Amino acid sequence: MKKIVNLIFVGMYLSLSFSQTIYNGESSFDWDTGWFGDEGDFEAIFSLEDILAGEYSGSLAVTWPDSVGATHIFIPSIEPADTSGFLYNLFLMYMKDSDGIIEPQTWDVGAMDAIDFENLDALMMYREDVDSVLIAGLINPFLTGEADFSDMEASLLPMIIDLALESYVPINGEITLDEVTGSGFLGSFDGSFIMASSVSFMTISNGSFGHTIPGSEFLPGIPQSLTATVSGTEVDLNWTLNDDWFTSNYYVYHSNMANDGFEYLASVDATTSTVIHNDPLDGNNYYYITAANLVAIESNPSNTAMVFVEASTYNMGDVNMDDTINVLDIVILVNFILDQAEPTELQFELSDLNGDGGLNVLDIVQLVNIILEQ
Structure with a gap:
């Protein structure tokens, strides 16, 4: 179970294709149920050290545009509910900027009689003791690219409705986006909440959140010991795997010039240390590789490896290369x-x-x- 959540927060480094962007960061607030002094705090702070130690906590933000020009912000945050690694406290926020450009503003969050993503501008939701499998089902589609951003009501609504049955949902409250930069945003929130299933009340105060696009602090090491060997009409490339935690892929680049003209050739995952170039150029072939993290930020290039490939033995016109022209x-x-x-x-x-x-x-x-x- 714990590995499911591990994948979630490793995936926080991922930038999805097209216009969706994933940020990592933190979210925190104080809560008070008003019953016999029952109060506490929620703190979901992304920490690389905690993840490496197997303690998972953090906040994720996903932004995406829709077909009518609005931009959506979805922020799930989790903290461990106990030490088992199976249960987590989950806090969700959602905001929609109808103007399409994320900018400082305040959203009023009212009672949720129904969740209608076509008309909904903002929501908050807090649920304790959520199974890690349910959290993975909510968040993983964003990380894997499986979420249907053209119809978020169909993709996200069923899961949120399921969560809402045992969650604290707002009677009233506010979410404020205080600061927006090119690399992230900061905000605050508070509100009065109710859990309908048990008629329990909760006040959330001093809420804050902050998220940024991951950067060079997670840059992989430079790949080492790249070699290139001719094998028939192919070139075999081999290198030493990085032992850092940040490497997600290796990118291979190729050119027929020593210091210019390099173009992307292939990519492989972090566990693969070989690539076969099936179609090298006649003459000199030059290669280098980079290591990339999950947001495709690349390391500096490896050493350059060069091999000479003999001119093709095939005759012009032998398109299928079977030594016969027909x-x-x-x-x-x-x-x-x-x-x-x-x-x-x-x-x-x-x-x-x-x-x-x-x-x-x-x-x-x-x-x-x-x-x-x-």
């Missing part, structure tokens, strides 16, 4: 031209018979002539 090569070339298939760099070179840098009917004519002249 009608099969014409069929494959036609598929390339019609975008029914994607040629490798070597296949493109063998297909571009007139050397004009493109594949078209003129190459088919020359290929037919080669076959007829055999």
Whole structure:
């Protein structure tokens, strides 16, 4: 169970594709139920040291735009409810900026008769002793990219309704976004809450939150000992794996020039230390790699490895590289031209018979002539 929550907060470093952004940070408040002096505090502060020690606590913020120009902010925060690693206290906030640009403002949060994401501007919710599996079900879709941001009512609403049945929800309250910068935001909140299932009341005060986009403090180490070896018409790349906690992926870059023209070639996960380049260029091939964390912030480049690849032994027109030029090569070339298939760099070179840098009917004519002249 604990590993599920571990994945959640490791995932706090992730920036999703398209326009969604994930931040990490902290959220805290004081609470008072008014019964026999029952009071306490909630504190969810992201700490790398705690995560490495197996103690999970922290606050996550997700922002995303919608199709009508509004921007949404969803902030789940958790703290351990006990030392078991199975139960957590969960505090949720949601805000919508209808103008599309996140800026300082205040949202009034009222009684929630129903949760309607199309019209809802803000909500708060606090629930104690939540199972880690339920928390993972709520948060993981944001981290994995599975959340349907085009229809958040369908994606998020069922889970929130399920949580709300045993949660403190606001009778009244406020959420204030006090400061917004290019790297994050700060805010405050308070309110009076009720748990409908037990008719229990709670006052939340001195609430504060702050979230930032992770930065270079989580930069992976520089990959070491990159080597490149020719194997037939392939190049095998190998390196030493980083032993730091931050490395999530390795990015491989390639060029036919020593100090210029490097382009992205491939990426592999943090447990993989080899890549096979199936389609190297004729002549010198240069490679370097970087290590990247979960928000794709890359380390400085590794050493550069160079190998010389012999010129292709295939004849021009042998598109499928079977050492025979025939009608099969014409069929494959036609598929390339019609975008029914994607040629490798070597296949493109063998297909571009007139050397004009493109594949078209003129190459088919020359290929037919080669076959007829055999």
